[in-house]
Amino acid sequence: xxxxxxxxxxxxxxxxxxxxxxxxxxxxxxxxxxxxxxxxxxxxxxxxxxxxxxxxxxxxxxxxxxxxxxxxxxxxxxxxxxxxxxxxxxxxxxxxxxxxxxxxxxxxxxxxxxxxxxxxxxxxxxxxxxxxxxxxxxxxxxxxxxxxxxxxxxxxxxxxxxxxxxxxxxxxxxxxxxxxxxxxxxxxxxxxxxxxxxxxxxxxxxxxxxxxxxxxxxxxxxxxxxxxxxxxxxxxxxxxxxxxxxxxxxxxxxxxxxxxxxxxxxxxxxxxxxxxxxxxxxxxxxxxxxxxxxxxxxxxxxxxxxxxxxxxxxxxxxxxxxxxxxxxxxxxxxxxxxxxxxxxxxxxxxxxxxxxxxxxxxxxxxxxxxxxxxxxxxxxxxxxxxxxxxxxxxxxxxxxxxxxxxxxxxxxxxxxxxxxxxxxxxxxxxxxxxxxxxxxxxxxxxxxxxxxxxxxxxxxxxxxxxxxxxxxxxxxxxxxxxxxxxxxxxxxxxxxxxxxxxxxxxxxxxxxxxxxxxxxxxxxxxxxxxxxxxxxxxxxxxxxxxxxxxxxxxxxxxxxxxxxxxxxxxxxxxxxxxxxxxxxxxxxxxxxxxxxxxxxxxxxxxxxxxxxxxxxxxxxxxxxxxxxxxxxxxxxxxxxxxxxxxxxxxxxxxxxxxxxxxxxxxxxxxxxxxxxxxxxxxxxxxxxxxxxxxxxxxxxxxxxxxxxxxxxxxxxxxxxxxxxxxxxxxxxxxxxxxxxxxxxxxxxxxxxxxxxxxxxxxxxxxxxxxxxxxxxxxxxxxxxxxxxxxxxxxxxxxxxxxxxxxxxxxxxxxxxxxxxxxxxxxxxxxxxxxxxxxxxxxxxxxxxxxxxxxxxxxxxxxxxxxxxxxxxxxxxxxxxxxxxxxxxx
RNA sequence: GCCGAAGUGGCGGAAUGGCAGACGCAGCGGAUUCAAAAUCCGCCGCCCUCUCGGGCGUGUCGGUUCGACUCCGACCUUCGGCACCA
Numbered sequence: 001x002x003x004x005x006x007x008x009x010x011x012x013x014x015x016x017x018x019x020x021x022x023x024x025x026x027x028x029x030x031x032x033x034x035x036x037x038x039x040x041x042x043x044x045x046x047x048x049x050x051x052x053x054x055x056x057x058x059x060x061x062x063x064x065x066x067x068x069x070x071x072x073x074x075x076x077x078x079x080x081x082x083x084x085x086x087x088x089x090x091x092x093x094x095x096x097x098x099x100x101x102x103x104x105x106x107x108x109x110x111x112x113x114x115x116x117x118x119x120x121x122x123x124x125x126x127x128x129x130x131x132x133x134x135x136x137x138x139x140x141x142x143x144x145x146x147x148x149x150x151x152x153x154x155x156x157x158x159x160x161x162x163x164x165x166x167x168x169x170x171x172x173x174x175x176x177x178x179x180x181x182x183x184x185x186x187x188x189x190x191x192x193x194x195x196x197x198x199x200x201x202x203x204x205x206x207x208x209x210x211x212x213x214x215x216x217x218x219x220x221x222x223x224x225x226x227x228x229x230x231x232x233x234x235x236x237x238x239x240x241x242x243x244x245x246x247x248x249x250x251x252x253x254x255x256x257x258x259x260x261x262x263x264x265x266x267x268x269x270x271x272x273x274x275x276x277x278x279x280x281x282x283x284x285x286x287x288x289x290x291x292x293x294x295x296x297x298x299x300x301x302x303x304x305x306x307x308x309x310x311x312x313x314x315x316x317x318x319x320x321x322x323x324x325x326x327x328x329x330x331x332x333x334x335x336x337x338x339x340x341x342x343x344x345x346x347x348x349x350x351x352x353x354x355x356x357x358x359x360x361x362x363x364x365x366x367x368x369x370x371x372x373x374x375x376x377x378x379x380x381x382x383x384x385x386x387x388x389x390x391x392x393x394x395x396x397x398x399x400x401x402x403x404x405x406x407x408x409x410x411x412x413x414x415x416x417x418x419x420x421x422x423x424x425x426x427x428x429x430x431x432x433x434x435x436x437x438x439x440x441x442x443x444x445x446x447x448x449x450x451x452x453x454x455x456x457x458x459x460x461x462x463x464x465x466x467x468x469x470x471x472x473x474x475x476x477x478x479x480x481x482x483x484x485x486x487x488x489x490x491x492x493x494x495x496x497x498x499x500x501x502x503x504x505x506x507x508x509x510x511x512x513x514x515x516x517x518x519x520x521x522x523x524x525x526x527x528x529x530x531x532x533x534x535x536x537x538x539x540x541x542x543x544x545x546x547x548x549x550x551x552x553x554x555x556x557x558x559x560x561x562x563x564x565x566x567x568x569x570x571x572x573x574x575x576x577x578x579x580x581x582x583x584x585x586x587x588x589x590x591x592x593x594x595x596x597x598x599x600x601x602x603x604x605x606x607x608x609x610x611x612x613x614x615x616x617x618x619x620x621x622x623x624x625x626x627x628x629x630x631x632x633x634x635x636x637x638x639x640x641x642x643x644x645x646x647x648x649x650x651x652x653x654x655x656x657x658x659x660x661x662x663x664x665x666x667x668x669x670x671x672x673x674x675x676x677x678x679x680x681x682x683x684x685x686x687x688x689x690x691x692x693x694x695x696x697x698x699x700x701x702x703x704x705x706x707x708x709x710x711x712x713x714x715x716x717x718x719x720x721x722x723x724x725x726x727x728x729x730x731x732x733x734x735x736x737x738x739x740x741x742x743x744x745x746x747x748x749x750x751x752x753x754x755x756x757x758x759x760x761x762x763x764x765x766x767x768x769x770x771x772x773x774x775x776x777x778x779x780x781x782x783x784x785x786x787x788x789x790x791x792x793x794x795x796x797x798x799x800x801x802x803x804x805x806x807x808x809x810x811x812x813x814x815x816x817x818x819x820x821x822x823x824x825x826x827x828x829x830x831x832x833x834x835x836x837x838x839x840x841x842x843x844x845x846x847x848x849x850x851x852x853x854x855x856x857x858x859x860x861x862x863x864x865x866x867x868x869x870x871x872x873x874x875x876x877x878x879x880x881x882x883x884x885x886x887x888x889x
Numbered sequence: 890g891c892c893g894a895a896g897u898g899g900c901g902g903a904a905u906g907g908c909a910g911a912c913g914c915a916g917c918g919g920a921u922u923c924a925a926a927a928u929c930c931g932c933c934g935c936c937c938u939c940u941c942g943g944g945c946g947u948g949u950c951g952g953u954u955c956g957a958c959u960c961c962g963a964c965c966u967u968c969g970g971c972a973c974c975a
Contacts, residue, residue: 217893221970224892229974249975262975304973334974341975347890348973421974556969593969598900640915645899648948663967695913697902700894702968706901712913718928760903763912770912773929832908837956839908877955883907887955 008721010685014796018120026812027122029078031545038075039546040067041525041585043554043562044082046517047108048089052115053667054675054693054705059553059591061690062699062758064121066551068792069753071122072816078546080528081116081123083109083130087517091433094482101433101482105132115677119686120795122812127531131435131520136527138473139537140519141438145466147572148439152198155461158426162190167484169430189290192488193461195428195437195513199568203228203420205582206567214587216700218559225560227421232405234414236261236340238273239312239321245269248335248419251345252408253400256389257363258340259353261313261324262306264332265289273324275310282307282326289328304329304352316413317390327352335419343379350379363389364397425565427516430490432482434514438467438474443500443507452507453496459509474510490514521562522569525549525584537578548581556590563588589756592702594693595664596673600638602652602660605631610652613659635661664704675705687794688714694758694793716766717797720790723772724801727783734782738771742782743823749789750816758793765790780805785817833858834885835867847881854878858886 021027031037040063045056067079083105090101090108109130116123129136147153160169165185169192199206207226210219231250238244245261263270265286274282285307306327313324329348330339343353343360353360362373368385383397391407392400408414428437442460449455467474477498482491492512493499499510529546530538563585570584603611603624611633617625624633643660644653652658667674680689692713696703734742745768752761768786772778784805791798791811802811826847831854833841841863845854855876858864868888875887 217970220893224971227974231975247975251975329973329975331974339975346975348975351973419974559970640899643899650899692913695901701902702895703901706914708914709901715928716913722928759901760912763903766912830908834907834956837907837954842908875955877907879907883956885907885955 006725008718008797010687010717010796011682013800014118014120014686017796017799018117020799020810021120021122021812022125024810025126026810027079027124028126029076029080029124029546031076035074035076037078037546038067038070038551039078039525039549040070040551041079041528041549041553042081043552043558044084044521044524045112046084046087046089047105047112049093049104049108050669050674051108051111052677054677054680054689055594055667056116057119057677057689058594058693058699059555059589060116060119060121061693062589062591062756063551063553064690065694065753065758065792066756067122068795068812069816071812072788072791072814074815077122078127078528079121079123080127080129080531081121081125082128082524082528083112083132084517084521084524085109085130085132086434086515086520088431088433091431091482094433100478102132105130118681119677119690122795127528129524129527129531131524134473134475135532135534136520136524137435137475139527140435140515140523141467141472141474142469142537143523143569143573144435144515144519145438145469145472146576147197148464148466150572150575152201152572153427154196154198155193155464156196156424157191158194158196159189160192160194160426161187162192162488163187164486167486169488190488194426195439195511197425197427197568199425199565200420200422202568202571203422204418205571206422206564209567209571209582213583213585215585216588216590218556218563218588218590221559222564225422225564229419229421231417231419232408232414233336233417234316234340234408236313236316239314241273243269243272245313245324245338246336247338247340248417249340251342251401252404252414253386253389253392253395253397254342254345254363255317255340255404256315256392257342257344257361258315258322259343259359259361260322260341262327262330262339262341262352263309263324264330264337265326265328266332267326267337269338270309270326273309273311278308278310282309285326304348304355306352306356308356316408316411323358325352325356333423334421344373344376345379345381347379347381350376361388363387363392364400368394425568427519428513429516430484430488431514432476432479432491434516435519436474436476436492437511437513437515438472439464439511440467440501440508441465441511443509445507452500452509457507464511465508476514518562518565522566523573525552525566526573526579543579547579548583549585551587551589552585553589553591555593559590590700592698592700593666594696595702595704596667596671596675597706598662598664598704599673600640600643600650600660600662601635602638602658603633604636605633610655610658612657613661616661667705675707680707680710684710684714685717685796687797688717691717691762691793695762697759699756699758713762716769717794719769719773720786720794720797721801723769723778724783724787725804727778727780727805729780731777731779733779734775738775739782740823740826741768741771742785743819746785746789746817746819747824750819753792762793765793787811788814788817829881831882831884833861833864834883835864836887837885838867840864840867843884849880851876851878854880854884858884 042060042063063079067077071077085105090104093099093104094101144153162169163185203226207223207228210222213219229250231248232252234247234249234252234255236245236247270282304327306325309324309326311324312321314320315322330337341349341352343349343358344362345364350360360373362371363386364380364384365371365387366380366382366384370387386392386395386400392403395403405416442463443452444458444460445452446456449457477492477495479491479495484491487493489512499512501508526538530542533539566584570579573579574582603616605611605626611626615627616633617627624635625631626633638660642653643650644656646656650660650662652660665671665673677689688710692710695713696709745764748764749761752758783801787798787801787805788811799811828844828846830842830844832839833843841861843857845857868886871888873886874889877885
């Protein structure tokens with residue numbers, strides 16, 4: 001059809017508007033007096049070599065909609081973007097390809113930036129930053145120095161997973177059964193000098209300040225992570241010798257039920273107290289434990305292990321002698337690394353007692369009667385009434401706890417105490433691509449030595465010296481070889497000329513560990529306030545202009561670590577008077593993961609026989625096995641035509657006894673189900689991608705991708721184009737129902753954006769467009785209103801329509817349309833008429849109709865007759881504007 | 890094991906005490922076309938019925954209510970987090 005009317009071709013309009021926005025600096029954040037402000041922040045990405053995937057634009061589109069909407073509402077909006085660019089992948093790539101991480105990082109950032117720009121996000125790019133920028137590193141290091149000055153950064157000897165073959169320290173997750181996940185090399189537990197941040201000093205504030213934050217279930221996760229518990233410290237004197245054991249317990253009320261004690265194998269007192277007879281066993285046990293990782297120690301071991309030290313302690317109340325054991329279920333890093341064991345009232349202690357035949361004595365009874373705990377099948381760890389407990393007898397658990405603590409304090413045998421699961425934060429990495437820690441140490445040359453780069457020397461790690469602020473940033477040396485080596489001090493140790501330097505005739509050595517990737521992301525939201533400031537980390541004015549962050553959107557994988565670390569730094573800066581709010585992020589939202597397209601698959605044994613899904617053990621995702629026998633199976637992809645649904649299960653069409661696995665997988669290169677946003681944009685345009693990402697479902701939900709769904713959204717935008725480009729000023733006014741629908745849609749979209757329910761906002765706009773499509777000619781005014789409410793979602797299309805409707809100014813400057821309140825409420829509505837709660841008819845009634853009018857309206861309804869005939873009315877329910885329900889019997 | 894979230898058509902989802910399945914995808918039928926694409930129109934939970942219509946239906950079982958996807962109790966399943974923290 002040779003129609004002159006131009007078609008909707010996104011490729012022809014999107015770049016044009018992106019350029020116009022940039023030229024006119026529409027999205028450069030400026031504070032204007034008298035305006036409200038909004039700081040909308042995305043979790044900035046790690047610019048990986050793979051480029052953007054469709055998961056990135058999900059959260060970014062959501063914040064962009066909010067940012068654009070709020071600008072139209074008269075807010076001054078800060079909406080920045082940057083790069084979390086330090087980290088392992090760039091370094092790994094450098095090792096295998098011989099390209100400097102700075103080079104790959106720059107390339108990746110360029111790719112990400114190009115891809116983000118194609119999506120038309122309204123970022124203020126003039127504030128762009130990368131954590132790798134010298135100007136940023138400088139202030140990251142500056143904060144480290146402040147931590148150091150305050151005693152919040154200290155060195156410690158922490159056992160780490162050291163893999164000599166890989167020449168690196170591994171995270172706990174990277175160690176499986178004492179071997180490296182990559183390469184299956186042996187991993188040893190080795191104490192290594194580490195920089196550690198004293199986050200535990202802030203445990204209480206990190207916990208209590210969560211209150212009042214508009215955060216989702218993440219708050220709970222952080223609470224659990226911090227793990228506050230109340231109890232008491234108790235001193236148990238050693239029997240037969242001087243000294244005592246200090247333990248922490250949350251159940252001081254059970255003190256008299258303690259029948260033995262357990263120390264962590266690493267506990268410093270173990271050497272002292274172990275008797276000669278037990279020496280060999282204890283040593284052997286400790287060696288065995290040392291070779292196991294934390295994971296193996298905790299998760300995998302079901303049966304308890306342990307060894308008797310030969311020593312005894314005395315119950316501080318009863319004076320009874322009780323044996324002291326060591327066992328690996330007691331963690332050296334929690335509490336005091338020692339416990340009193342009350343097997344009757346703690347499941348772990350119970351299992352251990354059973355394992356080694358230790359006595360189990362009831363001191364808390366569920367009913368106040370005496371029971372024989374040695375016959376129990378599990379511990380009683382609930383609240384009850386104390387028995388066999390002297391002065392505690394008859395007291396209920398909460399009361400008994402405080403009575404015991406009072407007694408302990410009075411007798412100097414112990415004190416009330418609060419304990420946290422939260423540990424101090426191991427802050428050093430034996431890696432190249434990170435911020436150098438701005439610390440150096442004096443070097444002692446050995447006799448005959450003159451140059452530590454070649455001669456024997458000792459580095460005095462016990463005398464750390466802060467790099468002077470004026471010398472920041474401390475840059476990374478330009479290494480050619482980033483490989484970790486068998487030297488756990490890391491690759492920087494090989495940059496001898498960087499590491500060693502002379503000052504006033506003395507030699508010094510720099511710290512060669514670097515900071516973890518978390519460092520840069522801990523405070524980037526603050527640098528966005530004032531990213532080019534060379535004198536200060538940010539100016540107080542910039543802070544007052546924009547802080548706090550009003551909306552922070554990112555993945556829930558950062559629910560604990562990043563968000564806890566950032567809060568910790570923020571609180572330190574608060575104590576320094578640099579920031580004025582206790583908390584940085586007022587409202588937090590996690591976008592849900594986007595999975596790959598739904599896949600069907602079946603399983604075959606080695607002999608090729610089909611296996612029904614119920615018989616498949618998927619404990620290891622990538623290695624399916626037959627339940628029971630453990631025989632390996634092969635996963636085989638199916639096409640939809642081979643599947644049938646029977647009773648809520650998918651089965652093979654040809655073999656209905658074979659149940660098929662139907663699920664969406666996380667997108668991954670190896671699975672080959674990654675969707676590239678560039679491809680989608682080429683085919684359907686950025687606006688369709690944006691709208692589809694928001695239309696998929698609730699922002700927070702995990703959702704599978706369906707490329708077909710993009711088609712539906714594209715059709716919608718195409719219809720919008722057709723309707724709005726045909727709008728004329730001479731068209732008759734909209735029919736009343738359409739006019740009402742338009743205003744209801746404005747209301748719905750407004751409220752849904754405020755509540756971040758973008759999927760329902762879009763469906764409301766689709767409903768409106770479907771109605772408008774039935775009307776031959778649309779007035780310009782209606783088209784304009786529609787373009788305005790669509791603009792946060794599909795900004796390019798909206799701008800194009802806006803200009804075609806005769807506007808020269810950018811739509812981004814326009815105010816958000818108001819709806820007419822008189823048009824959004826209907827005075828006449830269709831009501832459902834129920835008989836005994838089932839809908840049998842409908843009736844059109846005024847909202848203000850009285851009960852009598854309602855009765856009259858349905859009196860002669862033939863549709864109701866079959867259900868009311870011969871029955872008596874028991875009740876007549878009429879809720880104006882909602883429902884009529886006739887109860888008969 | 891503990892904590893949290895969620896279970897609704899073939900698929901994504903909507904409705905949070907008042908007409909279940911809006912909106913979209915897929916599918917089926919039609920119009921247009923030489924043909925196709927695109928577009929437009931109609932149908933589209935399951936079962937019974939020629940039709941009119943009726944019955945059933947929101948993971949399962951029970952409860953509250955005139956009325957329950959929605960509230961309460963128990964259970965099942967899936968996803969996420971934590972995992973010997975004394």
